[in-house]
Amino acid sequence: MINTGDYKTMELNFQRTLPASPAEVYDAWLDPQNQGNPWYQSDRLDFKPKQGGLYHFMRVKDNGKEMPHYGRFVELTRPHRIQLAWMSLFTRGLESTVTVTFEAKGQDTLLTLKHANLPDDAYGNGHKHWDVLLEKLAAHFPAKRATG
């Protein structure tokens, strides 16, 4: 676990059962030609999966905004587990961690993805949303505000 000091962090968790073997899903997850992984159709891509190696990919959104991502392959254990260090605009300079595990369930695979060490202010547009939220909260108490 990365020490993020006083910075408040959060994690997101996802699970999907996929009709394939763990090895098939593992390989697909690291194949930039596969539509189901983050590197697919990157506008720029430096990606050679190797434990300890670095990667970079960038998408350019329709509005022209560039979304660069940088990171490191922390663990590549075929076909069970992939762990990546992951940094982008949305991690606010923190090194977040993406851990993907692949567990056989009969003929299927349970894919579990955990994205940890994300800054806990990143709800869509980040701080702006908190400001709007707190303004709305304050607006709920106008009478109390006047009399308190």
Add this chain to the structure above:
Amino acid sequence: MFPIHDLRGQTLGFGGRILPAMEARMVAAGLVHREKHGREHVIEFRGEPLRQVAGWVHEYERFWNEHLDRLESYFIEKRKRK
């Protein structure tokens, strides 16, 4: 965690005061947690209940769900073809 005077003065903009009734309602709603550290009262703002109510979605919640949807579609189609 924010010292209560910081939250009152800077973020909520109540002229340096948070009202007891307002704070009590925020505590009851699970939006803030209050602790006493020595002589200082500290409140922690917890946004999860509001996030649930407002339906806000973290950028990466959307990002990963889209990718996993596509991965699922890929394997469903692949198995159909077998």
